[in-house]
Structure formats: structure tokens, C-alpha cells
Amino acid sequence: MTQALVNVPAKAKRGEVIEIKTLISHPMETGYRHDTNGAPIPRDIIHTFVCRYNGEEVFRADLHPAIAANPFITFFTVATESGVIELAWTPDHGETVTQKANITVE
Amino acid sequence: MVRESDPKTATRRRFLAVAGGLALAPILVRRSARATPATMAAAIREVIGEAEVREGKVTLELPPLVENGNAVPMTVAVASPMTAAEHVKRIHVFNEKNPQPYIASFHLGPRAGKAKISTRVRLADSQTVVAIAELSDGSFWSASAEMIVTLAACIEETP
Numbered sequence: 001m002t003q004a005l006v007n008v009p010a011k012a013k014r015g016e017v018i019e020i021k022t023l024i025s026h027p028m029e030t031g032y033r034h035d036t037n038g039a040p041i042p043r044d045i046i047h048t049f050v051c052r053y054n055g056e057e058v059f060r061a062d063l064h065p066a067i068a069a070n071p072f073i074t075f076f077t078v079a080t081e082s083g084v085i086e087l088a089w090t091p092d093h094g095e096t097v098t099q100k101a102n103i104t105v106e
Numbered sequence: 107m108v109r110e111s112d113p114k115t116a117t118r119r120r121f122l123a124v125a126g127g128l129a130l131a132p133i134l135v136r137r138s139a140r141a142t143p144a145t146m147a148a149a150i151r152e153v154i155g156e157a158e159v160r161e162g163k164v165t166l167e168l169p170p171l172v173e174n175g176n177a178v179p180m181t182v183a184v185a186s187p188m189t190a191a192e193h194v195k196r197i198h199v200f201n202e203k204n205p206q207p208y209i210a211s212f213h214l215g216p217r218a219g220k221a222k223i224s225t226r227v228r229l230a231d232s233q234t235v236v237a238i239a240e241l242s243d244g245s246f247w248s249a250s251a252e253m254i255v256t257l258a259a260c261i262e263e264t265p
Contacts, residue, residue: 068227073223
């Protein structure tokens with residue numbers, strides 16, 4: 001089970017620039033390593049990370065094997081209105097992991 | 107001390123030179139399998155096209171001395187008002203000596219409010235990392251950071 005942690009402020013003033021911190025547990029297997037029998041370990045990384053604010057995309061990251069295991073990404077967005085901030089990580093294998101956070105804008 | 111005339115020392119010195127050369131050989135062979143500054147330059151052209159890249163506006167923070175290349179904190183920021191008329195569209199990060207020259211591409215817009223991103227990267231060797239920002243007016247700005255890596259990522263195998 002992939003675990004994701006997000007840190008979004010619960011409350012913000014309208015127009016305030018808020019920081020969003022995200023962390024997900026994932027090995028980010030590069031595809032350049034070999035197992036004990038010498039067989040190559042296939043690549044398995046999170047290649048896309050997207051942040052949507054009330055359905056509108058506000059941030060996107062294309063990731064490569066050079067991103068460390070358990071990808072940690074922080075970025076900023078403007079608190080425009082109350083609603084839901086949805087974060088989605090898409091791996092090479094398996095389903096997209098999504099995490100939602102509510103924000104109240106005064 | 108008249109070392110130069112001692113034949114024993116001379117042989118020992120020659121042996122050490124040869125042994126040293128042999129010890130270096132696998133390192134050189136391994137290096138050739140990695141990305142090089144030339145492949146990084148080619149990758150940059152592939153991503154941003156023939157546009158002119160100027161230095162400035164971008165700040166790239168990486169520790170100058172890295173003890174563990176498996177997780178190196180990196181912060182990239184661009185000086186921009188982030189308004190609808192003037193904002194950062196994309197930030198691309200490249201490296202010289204990992205197996206692939208790409209690290210990440212970040213897509214932003216005026217909704218970001220502030221063009222600043224932090225993450226953790228893998229570095230396979232002491233090298234230079236380059237960040238290039240694409241602004242809404244079509245201009246490209248860059249910053250680079252050099253670092254020494256003592257424990258490299260990507261090379262160790264599973265136990």
C-alpha cells in the first residue's frame with residue numbers, strides 16, 4: 001500500500017500564497033540496478049505528479065529516475081477560494097494514488 | 107638520499123604506476139556508460155529547442171558537498187511576479203553524469219503565486235546541475251550548481 005503524506009494549510013486568506021508539501025512512499029526504482037542473480041530490476045518510478053485546485057490544474061511535475069526514493073515535493077499556490085486540493089501521483093506500474101485536502105479561504 | 111639511483115625503488119615505483127593505472131581502468135569504463143556534459147547539452151536542446159538561454163533570474167540551491175548522493179535536497183526558484191501577464195511556465199532541471207541527463211520538469215502558471223519548488227534528487231557523481239526556466243514571454247533563464255558527491259547513487263546493487 002502506497003502511503004502519501006500531504007501538508008496543506010487548513011485556512012488561508014484570499015489571495016495568500018500557500019506552500020504545499022507532499023511526500024509519498026515509493027522506491028523510484030531506476031531500472032539501472034540488478035538483483036542478486038544479475039537480472040536487471042525493471043524501472044518503476046512515479047513519472048507524473050499533478051496538483052488540482054477545485055478541479056483546475058495548478059502544478060504538474062514530470063519526474064525521472066534522478067528523483068530520490070520516496071519523492072518529496074514542495075511548491076506554492078494561491079488560495080483563491082474554499083474547496084478541495086487534490087494531489088495525484090502516477091507510477092509506471094499500478095494505479096494513480098490520489099490524496100485530497102480541504103482548504104477554507106476567508 | 108639518492109633514491110633515483112636505487113634500482114629497487116625504481117621497480118617499485120613502476121609497479122605502483124601500473125597498478126594505479128589498472129585500478130583506474132574500471133572507473134573510466136563505467137564513466138563512459140553515463141551521461142556526459144555533451145549529452146546534457148543535447149537533452150537541453152531537445153527540451154527547449156534552439157532558444158537562447160541567458161544566465162540569471164533562477165536560483166538553484168544544492169549543497170556543495172554531498173555525503174549521500176541518494177537523496178540530495180534541491181530547491182529551485184525563479185524571480186518572477188507570477189501574474190497572468192508575466193509568469194514562469196516551466197522549469198527544467200538537468201544533470202551531467204547520471205545515466206540519464208533529465209531530473210525533472212515542473213509546469214507552473216500564474217496560479218502558483220511563487221515560482222519555488224523543493225525536492226530531493228539522486229546524483230551519481232560529482233557534477234554540475236543546470237536549471238532552466240521558461241517564462242511566459244518566451245525567454246529562457248538558467249542557473250547551475252556544482253557539487254562534490256562522496257557516496258554516489260545508482261551504482262550500489264541490492265544486497
